[in-house]
Amino acid sequence: MKYLAIDIFITFLKNPPKQDLLEKIQEEQLWQRWFLKNENPLQKEALRLLSYSKEDEKTIGYDFTCLFLSDINFVKAPPYASFYLDKDKEIYSSNSEKIKNIFLKYNFLNFLENEPQDSLINELLFIKELLKNDDKKTLKEFLEKEFFTWFNIWNNDLEKGAKSDFYKGLAMLMRDFFNDLEN
Numbered sequence: 001m002k003y004l005a006i007d008i009f010i011t012f013l014k015n016p017p018k019q020d021l022l023e024k025i026q027e028e029q030l031w032q033r034w035f036l037k038n039e040n041p042l043q044k045e046a047l048r049l050l051s052y053s054k055e056d057e058k059t060i061g062y063d064f065t066c067l068f069l070s071d072i073n074f075v076k077a078p079p080y081a082s083f084y085l086d087k088d089k090e091i092y093s094s095n096s097e098k099i100k101n102i103f104l105k106y107n108f109l110n111f112l113e114n115e116p117q118d119s120l121i122n123e124l125l126f127i128k129e130l131l132k133n134d135d136k137k138t139l140k141e142f143l144e145k146e147f148f149t150w151f152n153i154w155n156n157d158l159e160k161g162a163k164s165d166f167y168k169g170l171a172m173l174m175r176d177f178f179n180d181l182e183n
Contacts, residue, residue, distance in 0.1 A: 001035050002181070003128040009174055010121050016064035017166075019057040031169075036177065043176040049169030063164035099123065099146065106130075106138060120154070123147055143182060151178065 011017075017025070025031070031050040037043070099122065103109075108126050127147065130139040152175075159171035 002177075003131045005036055005177055006124050006128040006131070009170070009177075010124050012166075012170055013068070013121060013124075016061040017057065022055075022057060022060070034173075036180075038176070038180065040176055040179075042172055042179075046169045046172035046176060049165040050173070053165040053169070055164050055166055060164050060166045063162060063167050066163065067158060067161055067167060102126075102142065102146065106135075120151075123151075139181075143178075148178075148182070 029051070031047050034043075034047055099119070103122075103126060106126075108129055123146070126142070127139065130142065155171055155175050155178075159168055159175070162168040162171060
């Protein structure tokens with residue numbers, strides 16, 4: 001079930017939800033029926049924000065653009081974007097090469113065949129694969145040595161920078177999920 005949560009995170013990090021999906025989520029009460037419930041106040045607040053938000057596609061889409069794509073002057077909006085870009089704005093750096101080598105070492109070839117342009121999504125896909133394969137040792141090592149070296153800072157920036165309850169709640173839910181996974 002944990003890898004299903006990662007699929008949900010990836011879905012909303014790739015694109016903001018369309019109005020019909022927002023309505024379906026409300027209708028099916030996805031957030032109220034979240035499948036990885038715990039008693040953590042962080043998760044409760046995240047699910048409250050997500051469950052009772054009346055934000056529409058336009059509001060959430062605007063927040064998505066500001067957080068992940070560009071600021072007012074159409075400049076990429078770090079620190080929210082998780083791209084590893086070189087000076088020519090190509091997705092490449094020593095860190096992305098290091099991650100790519102880790103993926104290759106563990107035969108995670110999905111990265112090479114179907115590479116999303118977002119480094120966070122690549123790493124989430126790898127974590128999902130490790131969860132599916134129940135590879136706890138590699139998962140623990142990857143989380144500690146690679147993922148958590150930047151994710152918590154990025155996620156805090158996302159939570160603070162989000163204007164919509166949707167992305168604020170999603171950031172909180174991701175933090176809760178990875179805090180639980182870390183322990």
